[in-house]
Amino acid sequence: MTEVVAREIIYCDICSFPPEYCEFGGTFKRCKDWLQANHLQLFEKLYSDDALAKATSTLSIEKEQQISRDLEKKQAKEEAKMERELQKKLASKIIIKRIERNRRKHVISISGLEVCNIDMKKLAKTFASKFATGASVTKNAEKKEEILVQGDVSDEAKEYIENLLQEKGLDEVKVEQIDDKKKKPKPTAP
Amino acid sequence: MFKKFTKEDIHSRSNIKSSVQRGLKSKFLEQFPKLEPAIDNVIPKKSQVILIKCEDKISLYYVENEVVLFQHFDDLVPSLRTVHKYPDCFPKVQVDRGAIKFVMSGANVMCPGLTSAGAKLPEESLPKDSVVTIYAEGKENALAIGKLTMSTDDIKSINKGIGIELLHYLGDGLWKLVE
Incomplete structure (x- = not known):
């Protein structure tokens, strides 16, 4: 029996679908541009007048219009949504908090890392080995995940995170350092 | 089934034994007999399959950085990327x-x-x-x-x-x- 080998499939970089389904995704315009830039041959095959005429063959014109209208609406919606999300991403910030544990010992907690979209556990592990300390992932009061690193390494951590953000192209995200001193125990009644 | 599915639905991941892997392959073939000439490309003999258990008794089988098939109750279902290839x-x-x-x-x-x-x-x-x-x-x-x-x-x-x-x-x- 002959062996069947895998077919090579091109996936759209923008919406991850096979290009012929781009028109049903939310980012049709950008997908089209991408395809034209990267796979001109395929682009011509899909978006030439011939192909468009063929695609509408078995449906009535009215129905076809209805579909394209709906799709347009959906696309606009999707675009607005992505814009909003991007804004939100850029507006958020990463907070590195230095918490005093006792006198000269500190832990730092890093929160707001969701924007990077990386595995928190792995990052905690890299921190642990980079700074040779303990690091763990915990949930804070708002049920968001944060990384706790033992030892006062906030400057180094800040540098590392800034580099990480640059790699991801999220330069706008601010990294903020806060000092959180432990409140002194209330003076007991005399 | 996967309409709302994120990383949070993943419970555990583990490597499966090679004997289990063989069993999986034969079961998969049973369901899709036409796949026979391609099965060794879908799941190479020497590869390590990773089993990812998820919410709602869904398990994913992960080979070489791709989910190749998933299981829901007794059905083995290929993932779309696999279908596109074969x-x-x-x-x-x-x-x-x-x-x-x-x-x-x-x-x-x-x-x-x-x-x-x-x-x-x-x-x-x-x-x-x-x-x-x-x-x-x-x-x-x-x-x-x-x-x-x-x-x-x-x-x-x-x-x-x-x-x-x-x-x-x-x-x-x-x-x-x-x-």
């Missing part, structure tokens, strides 16, 4: 153009969408509960995978209601799950 190994049905939009937002496929002019059903009849790959009019790649809720003969004769229960489609949580 399109001829799985039973195919085709829906008309009007249905694409709904299928790609996760709707079950209704019978009229399978019997109208732009749609195609396989010539041989498929029994109820078999897993089929769903194609679309004018497109060459599959857009979804589903399970028949009635046999293809019934679909043709009754022509009403849900014909295919959708399992996995382009753009759902599993499709977007890249690690």
